[in-house]
Amino acid sequence: MSANGRIASPGLEEHRLDLAKRAYDHTFRIDPIIRSLLDTDFYKLLMLQMILKKHPRTKVTFSLINRTRSIRIAEEIDEGELRRQLDHARTLRLTQQEITYLRGNTFYGRLAMFTPDTIEWFSKFRLPEYELTKEDGQFTLRFHGLWAETSLWEVPALSIINELRARTALKTMSRFELDILYSRGKAKLWSKVERLRAIRDRGPLTLGDFGTRRRHGFLWQKWCCEALMEGLGASFNGTSNVRLAMELGLEAIGTNAHELPMVYAALAEDDVALKNSRYKVLEDWNEIYAPGLKILLPDAYGTTSFLTEAPAWVASWSGARPDSKDPITAGDELIQWWARNGENPEEKLIILSDGLDIDSIEHTATYFRNRVRLAYGWGTNFTNDFAGCAATDHPGLKSISLVCKAVEANGRPTVKLSDNPLKATGPADEVERYRRIFGTAGMAPHDVKV
């Protein structure tokens, strides 16, 4: 067949081209889970900047905690593989392209979000060492060192373990079973997109990707984001994953996390300082960031106590992210608090991000319509929902409640009480002390799924 009479066919020619690719693929030493230091949540970088400015010498230990004890992770995944992935993440540095992006991009509408000092520090950064042992079917994985450094392990460590768990399942599957798995996974996600569109058609919807840490894998998370770009358009307001934001031209979103009040609390010298530490965090944040980033995270030591005892200026912050209380209860409580403090709740933003699924998104969207601005940070149920998708079920595909928390600051244990006592962390005597100081008003246990 002459060149201009070429016929597309799965014939000899494609095989020939494929040979080079196959040979190349066979030389891979590792298929990495973390491909970039920006493959992390945006709020880690905002917090990093504050840590570098306010606590450059504070030492913080982060530790992996598996809240789903029934899953024995160390029996599921191979320690050698885990070490290879962690070691590989430690070889990463920001690329010139990534540095340029951090310098030149606008974040939350603002140019130069990161100071030259922050960029300079980050461009030389590598992830620090890790400490890995096994005990009773679980890994003990800890990161010791400067807060600014160990903090950046949280997201990659979680992504690595979650993806390694998924890979143990994928390895048991034939090419065909994989095809079914992903076809069903895609069909399932798209049916969620259709329900989100129906919600959007009834009123405003703002939803972003918060699924990095619990994702099935990087490429799957990317596909999920592309699905929301395609299906929701402007209602999809971005991703917490900085690398994906960069690759897909999305907004990078997120503000701050529990590690701030937890470390500040651990560093407090006495009970009075401890009780005030949760507002000291906000004072420091105020110095650095603009109103759009002033989102309260009120639940570390109980939302009710946080709101009741807050200085008046706290109510002027732009919004709040209730993270462990029933969202209806928490939202009502916030709305009443703002109103009591002379703020207009309709101008405030509530960000929901705790164990969201379509049902709870539908329910809260209807409940809060016209009462407050709402945004969703959709996580596990977005980037890691393969329930019922595999031809044969495998525990590695079941998402679990795995976290990586600051457990020690300058040698002192950290504590989280949370609105949900089942999410409390810290040594028992310290938890007791914190409960005495902060009280337990408004706390109520409910199941922790993810």
Add this chain to the structure above:
Amino acid sequence: MSANGRIASPGLEEHRLDLAKRAYDHTFRIDPIIRSLLDTDFYKLLMLQMILKKHPRTKVTFSLINRTRSIRIAEEIDEGELRRQLDHARTLRLTQQEITYLRGNTFYGRLAMFTPDTIEWFSKFRLPEYELTKEDGQFTLRFHGLWAETSLWEVPALSIINELRARTALKTMSRFELDILYSRGKAKLWSKVERLRAIRDRGPLTLGDFGTRRRHGFLWQKWCCEALMEGLGASFNGTSNVRLAMELGLEAIGTNAHELPMVYAALAEDDVALKNSRYKVLEDWNEIYAPGLKILLPDAYGTTSFLTEAPAWVASWSGARPDSKDPITAGDELIQWWARNGENPEEKLIILSDGLDIDSIEHTATYFRNRVRLAYGWGTNFTNDFAGCAATDHPGLKSISLVCKAVEANGRPTVKLSDNPLKATGPADEVERYRRIFGTAGMAPHDVKV
């Protein structure tokens, strides 16, 4: 990164390899629908051998008939594209590999199913000319010439038109919408596989692919077959598509079609010869083929009349394929007929292949269990079911009732009465004459979906 430290990543290297492929792809003149002369139904080859032996000089015209008149095919697809696909099919010849397969493979357990004469003729064969015009939104597509030659146009002509219809839909979709379409299509097919497994778990199941002519596309049909190989194992007894049987190592299945009694009837010199022609077909078939291939197709001029008037030896054939009557009614009628003629129905095979879906497969499998051997030839609902799969519906994805029939033999019109008067074909006066001769016992109209 050194060679032994190579990291798998979607980086520069893959793009580089891709460039060659993309450049190559861009030079394609045509993405062919028919890739091989064996991309046809196996029964065409069995009938071909009989035609070559018994009717080498008979001239038969085949013509496209769209029974779904509401779909105006000539407005859906471009005439130029249709001509390019038909012209491309006419360039095909059997490859040496395909000739070797026909010579060396066993079919229905028999070596040398095709005689050296048949192979010799087929290896020199090209599809003959076609006649294409447009009228009132429909194409008139006709094939004139020797029966052996025009007969081989039926399946490729249907596949081409069905796939061109699908392609008009695919062209309107983004890369992402295509991804959703195929993900949902795969998920949908797999849910059918799971229901078939449940049927198989309750009793024997034999099911094969009869979906070539109505398929969405060749590669999709191949995927569907792979799904049944994976999901049903030995219960999937093969495909009617000879090329796919060869590529996938499956049995090629199928026996005979209505064109045999229709052409034999048209050639009959008088009413007596006409009435007997349907058994003359069987006599000729008897000379060539072994018992496994002796499957009656009793409905061309009414099943009831066919069975009532059949010579006793007809009941000794191995089975039957009721094709236009309600399968329960037809099966009961066949079982009673065999019993009346001293044959054991439990040893007989009934092949169901008319508009099957999972519900009708489930229903008939239960109804006939332990009364007769059953096999299913699964067509449109297997290889072309994308209902509800597209992000936005498109008529091109809706399968239609399109057939390509022998309409003339040596200048005389053919007639089919069928058990379903809505499927009757032929000039009105000839249909009238045939009805007078064969009667209308047991005929009843019901919807023709596919």
